[in-house]
Amino acid sequence: MEKEKSKENCCEFIIVTGMSGSGKTQACRYLEDIGYFVVDNLPPVFIPKFAELCQQSGGSVSKVVLVVDTRSREFFDTFIHVLEDMDRDNQQYVLLFMDASDAAIIRRYKETRRRHPMAPSSRISEGVAKERERLVQVRNKATYIVDTSELKKIDLKEKILKLFAPRVGEKMNINVISFGFKFGMPLDADLVFDVRFLPNPFYVESMRHKSGSVPDVAAYIDQWPVTREFKQHLDNLVNFLIPQYEKEGKAQLVIAAGCTGGMHRSVFIANHIYQLLKDKGCQVKLEHRDLMKNEVWEHVREEV
Template identity: 75%
Template sequence: MTDNDDFRLVIVTGMSGSGKTQACRNLEDLGYFCVDNLPPVFIPKFAELCQHSAGRVNKVVLVVDTRSREFFDTFVHVIRQMNEENKPFELLFMEASDEVIIRRYKETRRRHPMAPNSRITEGINMERERLAGVRNKATYIIDTSALLKSELKQKIIRLFGDDYNEQMNINVLSFGFKFGMPLDADIVLDVRFLPNPFYIEKLRHKSGAVPAVAEYIAKWPVTQQFMEKLDDLVNFLIPQYIKEGKSQLVIAIGCTGGMHRSVFIASHLFNLLKNRGYLANLEHRDLMKNDVAEHIQ
């Protein structure tokens, strides 16, 4: 009996160039604590320390491969010992065809760790031979030869994402161009073509969240036509991004000062997304930067 019965240890190994790094990034997104290139001899002790961390570290990924050189020879022995002592772990073996691995190394212009001064094919052959015993003991084997990154992510989620929330997080952000564009925006919409309440004295010092300002912006035909086309665009795009495997999306709506038009359109878009059941957040980045008396009412 351990101090943490929910503890999950995943050991990732396999061929160099097979996608171990990408798999680990996906596992990190699932909340796993990842340690790369750990000598196998340290696995049992490290796992024991994590198990007795009072739940602070209950999902761990250890990457072990031939980069650990002479230390790697103890890997099979360590796995066998952990099995004999009934220590829980899962072994994920990543592989790909020779042709794909060669192409990936050619693209990155990196040397193969098993043959840094020889041909890549020699390194692949040596590594396959050295990994044969480990592959036979794998809990899961993933061949990435024909996988897209999004497809690999879905495989990782199915295998290791026990409590994973697949909903994409959508952040709707209003901003003012005079304060600079948001650097993390995926989609930027410029709404400075809409009628501007700034030129209406009684509306100038009120934000786009105020009903009177919202009514003024919304009453114009150009606004109504734009909102209709925006709704159609969003209804089309969001499912495509989700299908592609995107986990976060930032939609930025900009006007001159980030107080009237962008706030109104961003609020409209946020409500649309919420009504469609998406996980959405709303932020008015520059609203309080405007030197006015009434920001939100």
């Protein structure tokens, strides 16, 4: 459900509120992943001043999420008045209200064995009823209302990204890494391509001390039918996967190509993947992790 507001009011200053147990924490994690700075449990009276400070930061703090809910106790009573004052002063904000059915909230509290903030020493259902009544006015002012009663985490993530990721305008960060298996696999790799089956320039004396970035070494690796066929399959796979990861909302992707020493074949393939992604307009970085670790490299340091 959405409450209509003019596009002028759709900014990157988000106030998250709603029912306890409705998924505010999880939603804020997803907002953090797409570049927002999150401040949790801020007393409402400080919201205008915080918004003013952000506007005066010169753009250094441009994407902010403030979480305001009934945990602020008596301070929460000023929340609706603060929002009304911000409206009168034409301060731009988006109000995201997280909600869920009473049954879903009660079930979640029972599963986590936590006390409800509105009923610390009585039944959870009483706390839910009190909180829902207290939030009526705030809910009516919401820009977006997200009901998580039947949502899985992945569904909630998709909703949050659909609402706010387009405003961020940030692409998925992709890191392409070449490495040598003898030095260990990169621990943070999402995709690993073992290219030790490709012809190895190490056994060609004139190429042993050169990296896979050197033209004659690259040409040697690329001349074999198995290399060309592999690159075709690799390109098709990468072209298929990247949009899927972006659609899923992945913030960072690490693609690793490995050979024995991380000097020839893995460097060549990593360069190929990097250029493929760069030509597609992706936000991509290239790293040859183990190039300087090879003993043969100590004799001749090629520029890569």
